[in-house]
Amino acid sequence: MQTDHAAVRGPDRADWGGRAGPVALGVTGVVSLLLLWQLLGSLDVVPRSSLPGPWSVLRALPTILGDQDFLAGAADSAAATAITVVVGSLVAVAVGLVASSFAFLQRPTMVVVNTFRSVPATALIPIGVLIFGLGMEMKVSIALYAVVWPILINTIYGVATTEPMRRDVARSLRWGWWRQQALVTLPSALPSILTGVRVAVGIALVVVISTELLGARYGVGTVLVQYTQASRPEVVYAGVLLLGTAGALLFSALVRAERRLVRWVHHD
């Protein structure tokens, strides 16, 4: 009975679980989406001016890729995101480690975190514009505000999951505070910190592009607004498509890097 069941299940599972499975599923998904997209336009459910067909969007790809403003804007947005994530991670991890090390700092830290993280960063854009103007400083400072909290929370959480026995080992080896942080606490918290950083990358992208849509002088968002105002919806969609693809690639690269950096987690 058991073997019969396995024999029936065998080929079935190989089809979907094998190497061909995910690719086939992905292709099916994309094709269905394109068909639905085409259909929405052809049946006049959505006007062409709001949603150009997939073909016209694909044809607009060379336009946007050949636009120097778009490429320079993309570099600017990417730089703002990268600076935000690097600076934000360093600050949040350092603050998280210190706040976790001293019992008297733990409660005040959580109060501050919970108060400030509930203020949406995009609501601060007007204030950012008033203080920093429309350049890089404004984008980065608003985005920094948004990314610090998730990384800080994940750092504090990660430190709290440190195995007490490993702390005892470190003490028994007579390591000082710095060495304990570097060799025990930080690696113990690393899986959680990296999750926070991955979330922060997504948030940073959203906030940076939001600042550009709402007034920043340079960036992909700024260029997309210009195409919207010039009534070139197919180019706008092409740009969004590119951003989506870049985002997806970045995300999968981050997941892969994360797995390499904390190889021990899956074996613990």
Added chain:
Amino acid sequence: MNVVVDRVSKSYGRGAEAREVLTETSLTVRSQEFVSIVGPSGCGKSTLLMMMAGLLRPTSGEIRLGDEPVTGPPAGLSVVFQDYSRSLFPWMSVRRNLTTALTASRLGKEEQRSRVEHALESVGLAGKGEMYPWQMSGGMQQRVAIARALVTEPTVMLMDEPFAAVDAQTRADLEDLVLRVRHEYDVTVAFVTHDIDESVYMADRIVVLAANPGRIAADLTVDLPRPRDQVETKLDARFAKLRSEVFRLVMRPDTPATT
């Protein structure tokens, strides 16, 4: 170096909530001696060991290593913890687990390297330095933990139920390994276990603790010849007698001795 436990008590909690886990306990582990500490669960044997390691503070009384009072983890003392999977650092290779144990010793690079290689060799892990703990079996991981304790060339090694998590065959191998390296490194050992056979097989002396509150119930000398052998030693009539004596003390503390 002697380890002296001088009228040590340990309570957790304060006031009416306080629970005494160990009361007025005194004991001396003499230089080069191998002392097993055995007792029922809740007798405070691990607590006693952690206080000897300087990781816990006694509520009253004093612990001394030689003539020096222990106020924190002392130099020249190593601990092998109960659970290798929680005591090794999985983000470090085996070699780095051992090398970082030497940082407080302030040795030259060359001396560090040779100590690490020697320790790995002593526990039968020569050539395994590049592996990570999570790539190893439980028995191998506990060998790493033993090597990490030995690499500092301690005068005292404290072991807290070190073989509780491995299977019976591995356990026998590790027992004999510890008996061998103990001589190679000339180390004094205090060995906490809840396994009665193991407490007899390993030790020169067995300290039996009673529970509620923890205190010393008996201090027995093990007059079995060395080197010990898993088969021959356990066939010895003296082994059987000691074993049942310890069993009675641990499992039926209220019945009088029959011999």
